[in-house]
Amino acid sequence: MNFSLDDIQQKFRGCGLKSTPQRTAIYQALVHSTAHPTAEDLFAQVLPTYPMLSLNTVYYTLGVLRTAGLVQEVNIGHDRARFDANLSPHHHVICLGCQTILDVMDPKLNRLTSPSGLPKDFEITQYQVAFRGYCGPCRQSKASNTASSSGKRPISQ
């Protein structure tokens, strides 16, 4: 989870990517974050160090890194793209209140087999489970609005 600048340079080179200060900074910001930031989040984070940085460059960089397989996009809606540099198999828990995304690395989720009822020429290459619900604070604020439902319920789809 922690990379030196040299590691990152190596990683970029290994993918045939040039290693530039901006690119390194953007990637490092993403690697060190567990918040699944947006392009704009990363822009804001790197801007103090590179005041000439363009948001455009952030988008371009994320595109390049995604193509190279160093970064993945996480979808929680159709608002803004959020990014993740965690390449180990994992899944996501999304709070429907505050849009927080948590990583979940539960080995039992990594053993799902191809679902039944698929066309047999369909080749599955990956899968991801998205759990949705409400984090503690958001449950509080929901409860103060409507006085209902705090008991444990079975998970449904």
Place this chain on the structure above:
Amino acid sequence: MNFSLDDIQQKFRGCGLKSTPQRTAIYQALVHSTAHPTAEDLFAQVLPTYPMLSLNTVYYTLGVLRTAGLVQEVNIGHDRARFDANLSPHHHVICLGCQTILDVMDPKLNRLTSPSGLPKDFEITQYQVAFRGYCGPCRQSKASNTASSSGKRPISQ
């Protein structure tokens, strides 16, 4: 899966929604589709019957139906929202080539339990598994570009 106009009217009323011809047509188009259409798809489909229909109305209607819980949004990227009126527990298979979305109703996927490592005050209300890969035709076109990888591989995240 097949609803009469009366059924739909009942359903709308039950949710406190007015039943209008446009709304009914939009919902019906969605219910009868398995293609997870976009707002624009639905607009195009209903337009011949209601030439004065506004795309705006389609968005508004989908928003209302989603709030009422009659419709869900499916995310496959950050391009356009796609919609689904299938309320029974199911999951999705997404072709990375042509963006087709297939419904998967495999009972074994409906028995996942809450993942380990969650904050204990987080309440999961739903989850969905998204399988990604390539459908038959898209595998063909991939293969004609790069001559590689057609054997069966284990699924990874």
Place this chain on the structure above:
DNA sequence: TTGATAAATAGGAATGATTACTAAAAAGGA
């Protein structure tokens, strides 16, 4: 070290899905 070449950067403009605003029309209830 230098020069050549291809990629990366920054800036502004463009795109395109979605939302906001608003007046007119329609639905549902009294």
Place this chain on the structure above:
DNA sequence: TCCTTTTTAGTAATCATTCCTATTTATCAA
């Protein structure tokens, strides 16, 4: 039938993302 509220349709606005392009930079070979 009348009233109230929602819905509709049209136009304009928003906002994330992409496109275009000139300049700069990284990398590689000589």
